[in-house]
Amino acid sequence: MPQVPFDDRGLAYGDGIFETVLMRAGKPVLWPYHYARLARGCTRLNIPLPPIEQLHATWQEGSAAELEVLKLILTRGSGGRGYALPDVAAPRLLSRRTPFVANAERWQKGVSVRICQLRLGFQPLLAGIKHLNRLENVLARQEWRDSAIAEGLLADADENVVEATSMNVFWQQAGALFTPSLERCGVAGTLRAALLDEGVVREAILPLNALPTVERLWVANSVQGVWPVRVLLNESGSELRSWPLAEHDRLQALGHRLLGYLPLSR
Amino acid sequence: MPQVPFDDRGLAYGDGIFETVLMRAGKPVLWPYHYARLARGCTRLNIPLPPIEQLHATWQEGSAAELEVLKLILTRGSGGRGYALPDVAAPRLLSRRTPFVANAERWQKGVSVRICQLRLGFQPLLAGIKHLNRLENVLARQEWRDSAIAEGLLADADENVVEATSMNVFWQQAGALFTPSLERCGVAGTLRAALLDEGVVREAILPLNALPTVERLWVANSVQGVWPVRVLLNESGSELRSWPLAEHDRLQALGHRLLGYLPLSR
Numbered sequence: 336m337p338q339v340p341f342d343d344r345g346l347a348y349g350d351g352i353f354e355t356v357l358m359r360a361g362k363p364v365l366w367p368y369h370y371a372r373l374a375r376g377c378t379r380l381n382i383p384l385p386p387i388e389q390l391h392a393t394w395q396e397g398s399a400a401e402l403e404v405l406k407l408i409l410t411r412g413s414g415g416r417g418y419a420l421p422d423v424a425a426p427r428l429l430s431r432r433t434p435f436v437a438n439a440e441r442w443q444k445g446v447s448v449r450i451c452q453l454r455l456g457f458q459p460l461l462a463g464i465k466h467l468n469r470l471e472n473v474l475a476r477q478e479w480r481d482s483a484i485a486e487g488l489l490a491d492a493d494e495n496v497v498e499a500t501s502m503n504v505f506w507q508q509a510g511a512l513f514t515p516s517l518e519r520c521g522v523a524g525t526l527r528a529a530l531l532d533e534g535v536v537r538e539a540i541l542p543l544n545a546l547p548t549v550e551r552l553w554v555a556n557s558v559q560g561v562w563p564v565r566v567l568l569n570e571s572g573s574e575l576r577s578w579p580l581a582e583h584d585r586l587q588a589l590g591h592r593l594l595g596y597l598p599l600s601r
Numbered sequence: 602m603p604q605v606p607f608d609d610r611g612l613a614y615g616d617g618i619f620e621t622v623l624m625r626a627g628k629p630v631l632w633p634y635h636y637a638r639l640a641r642g643c644t645r646l647n648i649p650l651p652p653i654e655q656l657h658a659t660w661q662e663g664s665a666a667e668l669e670v671l672k673l674i675l676t677r678g679s680g681g682r683g684y685a686l687p688d689v690a691a692p693r694l695l696s697r698r699t700p701f702v703a704n705a706e707r708w709q710k711g712v713s714v715r716i717c718q719l720r721l722g723f724q725p726l727l728a729g730i731k732h733l734n735r736l737e738n739v740l741a742r743q744e745w746r747d748s749a750i751a752e753g754l755l756a757d758a759d760e761n762v763v764e765a766t767s768m769n770v771f772w773q774q775a776g777a778l779f780t781p782s783l784e785r786c787g788v789a790g791t792l793r794a795a796l797l798d799e800g801v802v803r804e805a806i807l808p809l810n811a812l813p814t815v816e817r818l819w820v821a822n823s824v825q826g827v828w829p830v831r832v833l834l835n836e837s838g839s840e841l842r843s844w845p846l847a848e849h850d851r852l853q854a855l856g857h858r859l860l861g862y863l864p865l866s867r
Binding site: 471 | 727732738
């Protein structure tokens with residue numbers, strides 16, 4: 336496993352970004368979106384983007400497994416006096432591949448999710464990118480242990496829904512599909528970006544107290560795919576609302592087409 | 602130099618805390634305050650506090666240098682599925698000592714500081730502790746390169762002064778000494794804690810636009826000591842206010858007594 340030294344700024348300050356990429360038969364899925372987010376993160380943090388060849392090299396060392404997850408970590412590297420940047424940037428790109436089995440039962444039967452008590456703080460300078468400062472997610476994920484609860488939903492300090500701890504949120508209202516805008520906090524997922532590009536999903540604001548009124552609800556990311564939400568629990572674990580499984584799940588069908596999770600689960 | 606593996610959660614998520622301790626002739630200065638903050642960080646993040654013997658052992662391996670800085674990093678260790686905690690906690694404690702020379706000129710002549718454009722976001726669950734999610738500080742520190750500017754002052758999203766990028770802020774008004782309260786963001790420094798305990802400093806709110814009206818201004822931490830601010834620059838680098846050096850600097854005298862920086866600089 337790769338290592339980083341004590342003085343790596345990724346370790347010292349979370350000064351870096353990461354990507355978690357689904358590898359299907361040795362090829363990265365939605366790579367243009369991962370690359371775009373990586374580049375956006377580099378611009379935002381002022382870290383030089385590694386040469387494309389160096390990134391592509393991380394795809395090579397894989398196994399014969401049909402599905403793997405490739406995790407990339409890009410740190411600013413070592414050096415600098417305290418928070419001040421090093422005079423010469425020498426970013427560190429690390430990668431690791433692990434086998435992956437998609438949880439098809441969650442595609443098929445849907446999931447229970449719980450609203451987290453933690454409220455995300457606002458930091459527009461860091462919103463959207465997948466940086467290494469993820470303590471809010473770690474704290475939120477500590478709010479439940481029941482493995483029957485698949486995800487925790489996060490709202491911001493203004494009580495608007497933002498995301499799930501490691502997935503994006505989608506909902507249907509009046510037949511149309513939406514996802515929270517992520518201008519002030521949250522991670523803009525690559526599957527979310529692809530769905531926005533397809534034009535089937537639009538950004539909107541969803542107040543937390545309107546969550547039980549939506550027609551349908553999903554959590555999704557580019558590795559796990561699209562999970563329909565069947566049961567919504569409040570911050571204390573009490574049921575707020577349940578939804579039946581849809582006859583035809585348009586978001587899942589499109590999402591799974593983008594991810595290559597075909598034939599469809601149901 | 603110690604290393605951590607790719608899957609260490611300190612690297613992956615900034616899931617950990619750190620301390621930067623002044624070592625004087627092999628002994629840690631203000632240790633009870635560092636220990637208390639470490640313990641508070643562990644409680645807040647739900648990381649087991651290392652045994653006191655393990656912490657004390659980090660003092661041992663030092664050199665003969667009169668002054669050193671001991672940096673401790675405590676991560677949650679490896680493991681867990683994504684943000685979810687590992688079933689068995691195995692935190693990783695790392696330490697490193699480096700020689701240190703205090704910048705006595707800054708004690709004696711005071712410093713110029715600049716107001717940063719970045720506004721700190723609010724996250725009460727993380728406020729006060731010295732966790733590894735420090736991208737706000739890194740971004741703020743990128744706002745200037747002129748080495749004649751010693752620090753950047755940070756305000757929060759409500760436009761109240763919070764701290765400097767790596768120091769706490771103190772001011773005098775009507776003869777009394779104050780420091781910003783850090784309930785919603787910022788790092789509660791150990792020298793600040795000791796000064797509060799001494800009863801000479803009190804917590805208060807300082808709106809950014811009132812900053813030029815204070816009688817005196819300082820930035821300080823437990824390693825560098827107490828720097829009187831001579832010149833205050835705005836977000837564009839223009840001078841907002843200057844202060845003469847005080848005949849007798851009460852805050853510096855007390856701070857340097859606590860840190861063992863005696864005889865006094867002036």
